[in-house]
Amino acid sequence: MINRDGVYNQGDQGELVRLVKETESLLALEREVNEQLRDNEKIYRSLLETSPDAIIISDINDRIIMANHQAAVIYGTENKDFLVGKNSIDFFVPEDRERARKDFGMILQNGSTKIARYSILKAESTPCQVEINTSLILGRRGRPKALVSIYRDISGHMSAQKERELASLDRFNLVGQVAAGIGHEIRNPMTTVRGLLQVLKGKKGCRHFMEYYDIMIAELDRANSIITEFLTVAVSKPADLKWTNLNNIIRLLYPRMIGEAVHSGKSITLITGQIPDLELNEKEIMQLIFNLVRNGLEAMEPGGELTIRTYSERGGVALTVKDQGKGIEPELIDKIGTPFFTTKEMGTGLGLAVCHGVAARHGAVIGVETGSAGTTFLVHFKNEGTGPC
Ligand SMILES: Nc1ncnc2c1ncn2[C@@H]1O[C@H](COP(=O)(O)OP(=O)(O)O)[C@@H](O)[C@H]1O
Ligand SMILES: [Mg+2]
Structure with a gap:
């Protein structure tokens, strides 16, 4: 070591060697750590880049x-x-x-x-x-x-989802067209069979088979209503569009809705707002409203209240049908509206599919809000502001 007077102390040679060695191994360790850091950085960078x-x-x-x-x-x-x-x-x-x-x-x-x-x-x-x-x-x-x-x-995900929706719509249109073609070929013979069953039911010798006749007639009626609903979905042209007010259509339908509600011990409240006329196919819109109303009534226990509302909203008109039922299970939300999907014993699973078909033909969109206090179906109609002068 060099002492305070700047004189080198011979006796410290061993110490010097030790210090040099120590420094060398420290430098080696630093090199190793740096290399390791460089390697790590390379790994992180390649992870980042790939x-x-x-x-x-x-x-x-x-x-x-x-x-x-x-x-x-x-x-x-x-x-x-x-x-x-x-x-x-x-x-x-x-x-x-x-x-x-x-x-x-x-x-x-x-x-x-x-x-x-x-x-x-x-x-x-x-x-x-x-x-x-x-x-x-x-x-x-x-x-x-x-x-x-x-x-x-995720914009790609959305378009893939849209593509799936469109593909399923295409398939559905094709099936619908086929059904429209064969629909009345099936319905005509069914009407004949139903008529004959009715006749036989009234015959004396057939009285003790009455129960069977009733079942056969009910089943034929169910099949018939499936065909009727299916044919509505199959129509893909917006035929017979007229400038009319949604409130008028609801009022026309009101007695039928009330009849259905009273029959099952439920009530209906109507709240119609000031809304502009829209270009609508009256028959189809009646079917859309009635299907939503029927679903709402079917979802509730006796005593339940169904509320139908219309109101103006930005860019259009909204119709809402709100029930006090138990709501729709989250895992079923994506399934409802798929043709033939039903959770009801005697359901056709076509009511909402018809609603979606009608809405699409009117450029309207159907939304749903559901929870344990009930379900609201919302139909948003666009109003392009091009009504008749
Ligand atoms: N308001 C509602 N509350 C609860 N569930 C509903 C409601 N509307 C529709 N659904 C569900 O959607 C299914 C499909 O309805 P829909 O297409 O009208 O066929 P359906 O009434 O013949 O079953 C129903 O079986 C039911 O499970
Ligand atoms: Mg229904």
């Missing part, structure tokens, strides 16, 4: 620090550095910016993870639906350092 999801890391002020290749693709560019330094919020559609800012703020505050859907602006400002899973990265001393957001483009 991820099928877009990944964006932004600082606590929402400024983008890093983005992977897929993120660049989502924003319609090949250059991922294009995103670095920009504010991540600016890439959301204006309506979603405040919500995104709030969500990110909450994550920074609570350290929670959030998955939410937003619309972002892709290249050329085309909006795109994404699901973003955001979580917090903590820095030294546990301070929030950055947010890592994994974006998944």
Whole structure:
């Protein structure tokens, strides 16, 4: 060692060798650690780059620090550095910016993870639906350092779902057309058989088979009503459209609805609002309303009240049919309206399918809200504002 007077102390040679060796092994360890870190970084980078999801890391002020290749693709560019330094919020559609800012703020505050859907602006400002899973990265001393957001483009999912819906509609139209063709070929002989059964039922010698005749006639009537409902779905042209008021159609139907309700010990309340005329096929709309009303009545215990409402809404007119039944099980929601799907012993499973067919032909949309207190079916009619002068 060199002493305070700058004189080298011979006796410390052993110590010197030991120090050199120690330094060498420390340097080797540092090299190894650095290599390890480089390897780890390579692994993380390749994970980042090969991820099928877009990944964006932004600082606590929402400024983008890093983005992977897929993120660049989502924003319609090949250059991922294009995103670095920009504010991540600016890439959301204006309506979603405040919500995104709030969500990110909450994550920074609570350290929670959030998955939410937003619309972002892709290249050329085309909006795109994404699901973003955001979580917090903590820095030294546990301070929030950055947010890592994994974006998944879900606009493709939606169009795939739409495609499935359209495909099923196509199939249904085809089946409907075939049914329309053979419908009356089946119905005519059925009418003959029903008539003859009625005659036989009245004959003296057949009296003790009365019960069987009733069953046969009831079954024929059920088959007949299936065909009638099915044929309504099969009509795909909006025939006989007339400018008329939905309230008038409901009033025409009211006595029939009340008859059905009273018969089963239930009541109906009608609340008609001020609504403009619409271009409607009266017969079809009657069938739509009646099917919804019948379902509502069937869903309730005696004493239940069904409420039918009409009102003007932005861009159109709404009709709602609200019951006090037990609601629809969540797992059945997607199934109802599929032709022949029924949970009723004597159901045809065609009522809602008819409603959807009628609504589609009128450019209307049917929605449903359901819970343990009851179900509301909502029909939204568009009003293009081109009524008769
Ligand atoms: N208001 C309602 N409340 C509860 N369930 C309903 C309601 N409307 C429809 N559903 C369900 O949807 C199914 C299909 O209805 P629908 O197509 O009219 O055929 P159906 O009435 O012949 O069964 C019903 O069997 C029932 O399970
Ligand atoms: Mg029904």
